[in-house]
Structures are given as C-alpha cells and as structure tokens.
Amino acid sequence: MTIEIKTATLEPVRNTFAHIERRFGDKPATRYQEATYDVASEVNFHYRPLWQPEFELNDTGRTAIVMEDWYAFKDPRQFYYGTYVQMRAKQQEVAESNYSFFEKRDLARLIPEEIQKKVIRLLIPLRHVEQAANLNNVYGSSLGYGTAITQALLYNGMDRLGNAQYLSRIGLILDGNSSDSLAEAKRYWMDDAIWQGVRAYCEANICVEDWFESFVAQDVVLDALIYELVYLQFDQWLADNGGQDISMLTEFIQNWNKDTNRWVDSVVKVAAAESDANKQQLEQWISHWKGKAVEALAPLADEMLDAEALSNAVAAMDKRLNKAGLFK
C-alpha cells in the first residue's frame, strides 16, 4: 500500500518547548536555547542533603550573588555540549599537529638549555594551577544555579584538566618522556619560594565555600593575571630568547584563553549590572583576591621578567574589569 503524504498538512503544531516560547516567543529556537534554558529543576526536591541540610539540592542561597533570573548568564559562545566538544576537538587537532611537528623535528634540541630550565621552573608548575582551576570550576558547576552558568563552569573545569595535560606534555617533550621535568616542576611547586604564594592562593581558593567567589578568585582574578603575565609577556620573552618554538605548544592555551575571557567577562558584566549589591560584592571579592594574587605572583614575575610585567598584567585586568562595569 502506498501512502500519500499531503505536505500541506505537515505544518508543525508548535515551534519549540513551552518554556522556551515563554522566554523568546513563538518561533523556532536554537539548539543552545533548548539545551540550556529552564532545564534545571527548581522546586520539590524531597530530601535535604545529608551533607548540607541548610540548603535544598538546587538552591540560590549558596552564593552571596543574587539574581532575578539565573539564566541571564547567557554564554556568548553559546556552548552546549555538542558545540563545545566540536570546538575543542578542532583546537586539539591543531595542537596535536603542533606537538607532533615539534616532536618529529625534535625542536627541543634547538632551545637553549637555560631556557628549557626556565620553562620547567616557571611554566610547567602551572599544571597544578590548572588542576586547582579544575576543582574550582567543577565546584561552581555542582553547586551553582541555572544551566546557563553551571554548564559553562563544567566546560571550563574540563578545559583546565586539558590545559594541565598540555602543560604536562611540554615537560614530557623536553625530558624525552622520562617525566623528570614533571617531577622537578612539582618540587618547585611544593618547595621553591617563588611558587609558594601561588600555591597558598590555590589551596585557599579550593576551600572557599561561596561558589561564585571561588569563580571570581580563579577565573576573574588569577587567570586574568596569569594569562597576561605568562601566556602573553613571558611567551614573548621566550620568543625573543630562543624559545619561540614553545609557543607552538602553548598555542592551545592561548586560544583557549581568548574564547574563555569573552565568557568570563560577560559573567562579571551581567552579575554587576544586576544590582548595586552584586556590584559591591564583586568589587569586594576582587579587591581581596587581587591583593593576594599580586603578592603571590610578584616573585614569579620577577623571575620571569620584572616587576613591570606584573603591573602591566594588573593594568590589563583592571581594564577588563572596567569594561565589565566594575570599579568606576
């Protein structure tokens, strides 16, 4: 039997889900919208957590930041899982060919030994900072509110594990897979005076209870300074001093920072624009953590470049914060 389908009758009954229609009107929705908005549960959780009975499982009270609508934190990259992994897969493909080019041509041998030592002492220990960032972002993802921000925090958390792994691989490339450089870098991280401020900062942030504050201390303050200091200025210094090929190996993290900064800035901007109370809270957190971060990074900046490098980084961060509506 052949069935004739009358195409004229194949009009959709509705364009999208009702909660998407309530937000954006009766029209076809994007995959980002359908995957993100109003997906998280809001009421009737049954049981209070045995580990935190003062809150519901999903609870806006776990941060001092107050939002009328937590879905205001739209991700400018509009990452849902599919777009997120496909973007990173593309970037890792480039990174992979960079790493294998570097390895195949044995470019390590062209890098002067003192530069290699500098990389192991000043760059590789950042894998542990990335590890702290992994914990802090996953923390926000698990206790934050509303899919718009919590999914982005998870993507960020996993990215940081990826960054840590790329940094580790730089060490393995330099030491011919003996892993001696990783062990050495870890000793610096644990015992070298220039790293102790940063390590104390990371440990303190991992213990912060307010998830938004933890995001501020990590993604807004420390990451902004490290990006400017290490991945822009120190990278330039390496290029000028015979270590230009290292840039091939940090390219992933540099590009990653560009796309992530866009998201971080927009989160800060949206939270600050919501209310004066939020703005004050953010400024207070940022001032507090900025003070600690500048102090912690000072010996590292001196060793990498000079004191001016750190003040350049602070100035760049201040500019971003200003653009996001803070401290003005």
Added chain:
Amino acid sequence: MPVFALKPGYQGERMDRVENFGGNQIVYFGWDEHRMFCAAKAFPLPPSMPFSAVMEQIIPEAFGQHPEFSQINWDSVEWMLNNEPFKPQLDVSLEAQGVDHKSLIRFKTPGLTGYNGLGV
C-alpha cells in the same frame, strides 16, 4: 536508626503532619482482591465525620464504578483498620472509633470475588 549525616541531628521536615491538611486527616480505603482499582484510595476527611457519611459519600465515590458494587451485602462485609479486625459504628466519628491520620481501612466482600470471579 538515625541517618548518617555530616552534622549530628539531621531531622527532615515531616511533610504530611496532620496539621498540614487544614483540619482534615488522610484516610485510605481499599477493597481487597478487586484489582480494577489499582491501589487503595486516599481521602482527606474531617476526623469528626461519622462512619455513616463515609458509607454514603466516600465508599460509593471510591468504588461505585465496579460492576459488583451494587451487589455488595454490607452486613457481611469484613473490615480491617490498620491490619486489625474492625467493626465500623455508623453514628460514631472516625476519630472516636480509632481512625486517625493516615489510617488504612480495608474491606473484603465474601462471595464477590471480582469481575468474572477473577479478582479484578
């Protein structure tokens, strides 16, 4: 046994305290071996409600859809209240004959064994 919680003294809020039902209490009614009704049914009833009102209003509403309902000989019905044999007193309130909040009242109808005698 208390739950293992991070801090001692975990005590969840009792959601179904009788005070939450606006003066009513919940009573469940079930007709044994009549699976046309998938489960016993719940009703919010004033504790002062006499059993005669239960017989006139609640029981027919709950079970009147069954083809055997009209054939029930109520004099031969066997009642259970919270797993104990029970003789309802028609002119006595629920409360006064021991039917308290979240009580379960079940009844058997000897001779009536469900649709086609199959427990349905």
Added chain:
Amino acid sequence: MAAKKLNIKDKYRLLTRDLDWDFSYEDPKKAFPYEEFEGIKITDWNKWEDPFRLTMDSYWKYQAEKEKKLYAILDAFSQNNGHLNVVDPRYVNAVKIFLTGVSPLEYQAYQGFAHVGRQFSGVGARVACQMQSLDELRHVQTQIHAMSHYNKFFDGFQEFSHMHDRVWYLSVPRSFFTDARSAGPFEFMIAIGFSFEYVLTNLLFVPFMSGAAHNGDMATVTFGFSAQSDEARHMTLGLEVIKFLLEQHEDNVPIVQKWIDKWFWRGTRLLTIVAMMMDYMLPNKVMSWKEAWEVYFEEAGGALFKDLARYGITMPKYADVIEKEKEHISHQAWWTFYTHGHAAGFHTWIPSDQELDWLSEKYPDTFDKYYRPMWELAKEQEAKGERFYTSGLPQLCQTCQIPMLFTEMDNPNQNSMRDTVFDGERYHFCSDGCCDIFKDEPEKYVQAWLPVHQIFQGNCGGPDVGDILSDYYRMNVGVDNMDIKDSPDEQRWNKWKGVA
C-alpha cells in the same frame, strides 16, 4: 634525544594522577569535607585503578565524532519528517515518558557526578566522575534535541521540564535521583554509578532502544545508542568504585551491602515504568520485559554478583521477590496508567487482540490468569461508552512514591501493603523492600513530597483535578491526556497518512 614511548597507563598517570599535591597551607579536610561522614574508610586513594584512561584531548576527539554523527542523523530526521516513519502514533507516547521522566534524570546525574567529581580527594576517581558528569550533560541535551522535532508534531512534550518537578508519576524517578544526590558521595556512587549504571540502565538503553529502532524511530535509537556508548565507561567506573571500596577496608563491606540492597530495590521499582514501555508501548515487539530482565538482570547481574562474592557481597536483598515480580509489574503498571489516563501527560489505550495474544505467549503463567480479564472488562466498559477512568486519588508508597499497585507474590490478586509508625505518625509502603529503606533512615524519608498528599494540602492549586492538571502541571487538558482514540495526536496522524 630519542624519546622513549610512554604506554597508556604511564601516560595517564603522569597527565592526570600526578596533578594533585599534598596541601600544606590549608587543611585538606576543608577542601574535601564530605568524605568521612558515611563511615566509609579510605586508607589509600593511590590504590584506585583507572578503568579507562582518557585524556581530555582524546575525550574531545572521540566525543566530537560521536556528536557529529548524532546531529547529522537528527538533522536528517527533522528535514525528512522522520516522525512519519514511526510504526504507529501510540509509540510516540513512550518517547513522551522518556523526555519527561528520564531526560531530567540525566540532568540530575550531571549535577550529582559534578558534585562527587569535586568532592572526592582522590584525583583518579574524581576525574572519572567529572567526565561522567560531562557525559550526562551530553545525554540530557542530545535527548532534548532529538525530541525537539517530536515536540513540533505531537502533544505532551512541550512542558517536560515544568512537569518533571511536579507531576505525580514523575515524582517517582525524580525522588529516586534526589534521594541519591542528597546522600553522601560514596552512597551516590553505589546508587547511581554502580546499581543504576551497571545493571539497570542497560534495561532502558539496550532492549528499549533496540525496540525504538524496530518501531521506526531513528532519532531515539540514535541518541540512545550514542548515549549508551558513554555508559560503557560509566558502568566500568561503577564497578571500579565498588571494588575499590571493598578492597580499602573490611568495615566498608556491610555499608556497601546495605546500599546495594537499598538501591537495587529502589531501582527495580523505578524500572516498573520501563517494563510497561516495553511490553505495552512498543507496537512492534523486540523482547518482553521478562526476557530483558532475564538477560540483563538475572544473567548479567548474576555474573556480576558471583564476581563480587569474593569480597563477601551477596545478591541484593529481596532478589527472590524481584524474580517473581518480573511476571507482573508491566501489566500492573499499564493498567494503572490506563485507569489514570485522564491524569497522565500522555495517551493510553487497550492493547490490540494481537498484542494481548503476544502477552499471553510471553507470560504463560500470569497473563491469562490475572491480567487478560482486566482488558476484557475495559473493553466491555468502552463498548458501553464508559471508557474506564478511575475516580479519586491513589494511596502512594512513602519510599518509591508509586501508587500502591504491586501485589503479593503468593496471592497476586491482593495488593501488597506494609506500614510502620515513626515519631507518632503512620507511614505506608508497597513492599518490605520500601519499608526497610524507610526504617533505616526515617528522618530522611519523612520529607517525601508525595503528590497526592500535596494536592490534599492545597499546594498544587485545585481543588478540582482538572485545574491541578492545567494550572499546576501545565498539561493541555483534553489534548495531552486521555485515550489515544480521537486524540489530536491520532487525528493529525490520520490526516498525514491520509486515513479517514
């Protein structure tokens, strides 16, 4: 210098396990505060064996490939009006249950694994949980995208998120997951990582998805199998967790056994709805629920528990009851939904004669004796113009929250009912299994948000059921609910297919 080749195990150790360090500026207990209160003893996280050794670059690479394939099929599905290829519009109602009842659980799994993926102090376990968290987010999002097309052509999908938080039968899966998430991190892993993933999700994602393929639903089978490909990793994580806990300390054994007993019981109760989907909602049959249960629970689960016997772990408590119930639960559940079809967010129907015969054949010991008569009665009522919708609201089990529809296995004509008194208040249960769970943690289960009681407390609008359905549940009354016969879904289908 010629680099030596790193094997995958060493590479993973260096790139993941080696990232952690011992704290010296803060107390690590402040960073990982939830690891001890459940009584589980971890003596050495370094003994953790990584089941899979995926680094992020490989994760992105392989997952992106899966996503590319999946979305290509979803695009083609919607461009070609793939919904017209399903065998029968009745089938789509199973997909509605999936989106309203299962997809939001994937979301809760994402949150739960993010939580343990932050809270375990052992980096190996933590990273594995984080990847699972990310996968679970994938599952909820791909499911929403797969069903987005169905939502455009069928009723009952449009308020899935709102409904999941509120509708009576959805409180069953919802409470299952909030129970696990509100527990400590190790119980969560036994509940979801082990009991749910290792044994129970197979029953949903393998035979049911194979059934979706058999019923012409390419969208569902594609996301289903694609999701399940992550599940293989998750199952292995679950098994690794349990072996790790059992090897760490002998004091962990009775705690783990208690959780296994609890979560297998809770899981089998939850799967009642899947049993019904397989036996009654797939017009083209692949295998009966009972057969699926035998393959994926009795055979696969049996092998698993034989493997765990060396640690002193035994089959879950009440496994003997579970074995008998496989003959009953799908029929009892579909009858419950059929008779409550006015209050469900999907359509129900009387099985066709051919389907009744298939059920007799698959359930020779129980169907004709206990369940066919129900459908004879339903047909009789329908012929009289009195399609049977039951009056009133059912009594619910305090633990699993399912209407008390299960029966005694030594007298399947009689509903199974248990009760206990705690702190001066009586609580009711569908089974010894659910009663035991309550008695072990009464302070937790007194908080259950039981939909029927909430309605009577006036917390769901009303008082009329119709108002509760339309205002509190946001169902489109008369459209989303009731029998499939004469529903707008059926009318549209007939128009598309040119059937008068």
Added chain:
Amino acid sequence: MSKVYIALQDNDESRYIVEAIEESNPDATVIHMPAMIRIEQENRLVIERKVVEEKMGRDWDVQELHINLITLGGNVDEDDDQFVLEWKQ
C-alpha cells in the same frame, strides 16, 4: 562460569570489529538484534588492536572502540594493544 558480553552499534565499522572479535575468540557467540550486534562468551573476551587493524586495513586505536560501543558486562582491562573483558571468579 559466567558470560562476559559486549554490544556494538550495527554499522560498517563495527562489522570489522566483530570479525576481529570472532577471530580472536573462536568460541564467541554473535547475536544480531535490531540496530545492534551482541557478542558473548564464557568468562573472557579479547579485542586485539592488531587483528582489528588487519581487518580494517588501517591504524586503529583501542579507544576508538568507544565510538561504536553500546554496552558491556565484565571487568575491563584496556591498554594500547588490547581490550579485555573478564570475570575473575
């Protein structure tokens, strides 16, 4: 004795993997179901990278298995050269 099992999506790539499994495990049972292929064997099943590469005529990374995998039962041991499923009772 218990069975270990693995199920793969029924597609072209899987067919080569199934062929390789059959070669490495002569006693395995292969069951075709709608959209999936299930393979089971008593106690132990191995997928060898070399054999899959031979069947496919290209390099094959053991982790690629996950793209087409649906489910499995048994303890997993995965390394560069093989993927083993096993019960240790």
